[in-house]
Amino acid sequence: MPLANHIPVLLEETMRALAVQPGGRYIDCTLDGGGHALSILERSSPGGQLLGIDADAKAMEHAQSKLAPFGNATLFVHDNFANLRKVCLRYDFYPVHGILFDLGLSSLQLTEEGRGFSFQHDAPLDMRFNTSERLTAAEIVNTYPEAELADIIRKYGEEKLSRRIARLIVRSRPVNTTLQLADIVERAAGGRRDKIHPATRTFQALRIAVNRELENLEAALKQALQVLGAGGRLAVISYHSLEDRIVKQFLQRESRDCICPPGMPVCTCGHKASLKLVNRKVITPTEAEIAANPRSRSARLRAAERIATEEDCTTADELYLSDLRAAGWGKPALLKKIIMAFRTA
Numbered sequence: 001m002p003l004a005n006h007i008p009v010l011l012e013e014t015m016r017a018l019a020v021q022p023g024g025r026y027i028d029c030t031l032d033g034g035g036h037a038l039s040i041l042e043r044s045s046p047g048g049q050l051l052g053i054d055a056d057a058k059a060m061e062h063a064q065s066k067l068a069p070f071g072n073a074t075l076f077v078h079d080n081f082a083n084l085r086k087v088c089l090r091y092d093f094y095p096v097h098g099i100l101f102d103l104g105l106s107s108l109q110l111t112e113e114g115r116g117f118s119f120q121h122d123a124p125l126d127m128r129f130n131t132s133e134r135l136t137a138a139e140i141v142n143t144y145p146e147a148e149l150a151d152i153i154r155k156y157g158e159e160k161l162s163r164r165i166a167r168l169i170v171r172s173r174p175v176n177t178t179l180q181l182a183d184i185v186e187r188a189a190g191g192r193r194d195k196i197h198p199a200t201r202t203f204q205a206l207r208i209a210v211n212r213e214l215e216n217l218e219a220a221l222k223q224a225l226q227v228l229g230a231g232g233r234l235a236v237i238s239y240h241s242l243e244d245r246i247v248k249q250f251l252q253r254e255s256r257d258c259i260c261p262p263g264m265p266v267c268t269c270g271h272k273a274s275l276k277l278v279n280r281k282v283i284t285p286t287e288a289e290i291a292a293n294p295r296s297r298s299a300r301l302r303a304a305e306r307i308a309t310e311e312d313c314t315t316a317d318e319l320y321l322s323d324l325r326a327a328g329w330g331k332p333a334l335l336k337k338i339i340m341a342f343r344t345a
């Protein structure tokens with residue numbers, strides 16, 4: 001099957017949300033074929049810089065040829081965005097003017113033979129974004145206890161029939177290919193009832209579990225705050241309710257000065273807002289975009305601006321200090337002295 005061209009989703013809306021400016025420094029945490037990255041580079045030129053991260057080395061090859069005309073304005077980093085802060089430190093790329101996450105998988109990955117993301121064609125049950133990671137969907141499907149398998153399908157697929165599906169999977173082991181799995185799920189669900197194939201939610205669940213998508217997103221959002229400069233923008237496009245909930249709750253929490261439980265007479269948390277929401281309401285694609293690119297149908301864009309705080313990180317030391325504070329060390333002045341002592345020793 002030919003590789004589908006990946007059309008960047010909510011492109012104009014995302015560029016507006018990021019407020020891309022000439023000479024700015026940006027991070028695309030989900031580079032893939034470079035659709036959004038190309039627009040960032042065009043709008044940040046002259047002088048713009050982009051650091052593009054993707055867990056999928058093959059996807060990055062497409063971006064490398066697409067972004068070649070921009071020469072060394074782009075740094076390509078094959079890594080997990082859960083290591084965002086480490087990557088920024090390694091390449092001395094912070095603070096930045098904008099960070100983009102366009103989550104999930106791309107049309108390129110979906111249609112690539114042998115990746116196992118889709119049941120439109122037969123392939124081994126792989127589903128790894130990063131093919132050098134160990135865990136595959138086949139391992140989960142064939143080795144996890146039935147209860148754990150059912151939990152994954154329920155939690156990450158929001159699937160009501162998770163127990164029934166897990167039971168039939170376990171009885172049908174070994175389950176080696178996408179079509180075999182899709183058939184098992186269809187039988188467990190008692191056939192097709194609506195337009196959506198009954199295996200869709202199970203495939204989503206396995207992909208999320210294989211790639212630890214929710215854990216990685218939570219980790220990366222926190223780090224994005226550390227490397228975003230004051231006035232910098234964070235934009236996140238999500239495609240299902242589980243990741244959108246994480247993004248929404250994170251932005252809400254970080255844009256509030258107090259996060260004490262309701263009913264507390266005085267604030268005891270000491271939390272300070274570090275973000276300001278760019279849009280009160282989530283941004284979704286227009287009818288015209290959905291008609292032109294049906295894959296955009298479930299996209300939800302949220303964005304926020306970093307506000308200046310005492311904890312802004314413009315040096316590596318400040319980044320380390322902010323890590324220690326996040327780990328519960330509450331005496332920044334003392335920590336600073338310790339770090340300075342080590343640096344001068």
Ligand SMILES: C[S@@+](CC[C@H](N)C(=O)[O-])C[C@H]1O[C@@H](n2cnc3c(N)ncnc32)[C@H](O)[C@@H]1O
Nearest residue numbers: 008030032033034035036054055056080081102
């Ligand atoms: C929807 S695509 C991005 C498409 C891109 N914005 C474009 O317009 O070409 C999502 C990409 O994110 C990557 N990805 C997903 N989770 C990741 C993670 N934790 N770390 C790095 N890349 C990840 C996938 O490999 C995939 O290439």
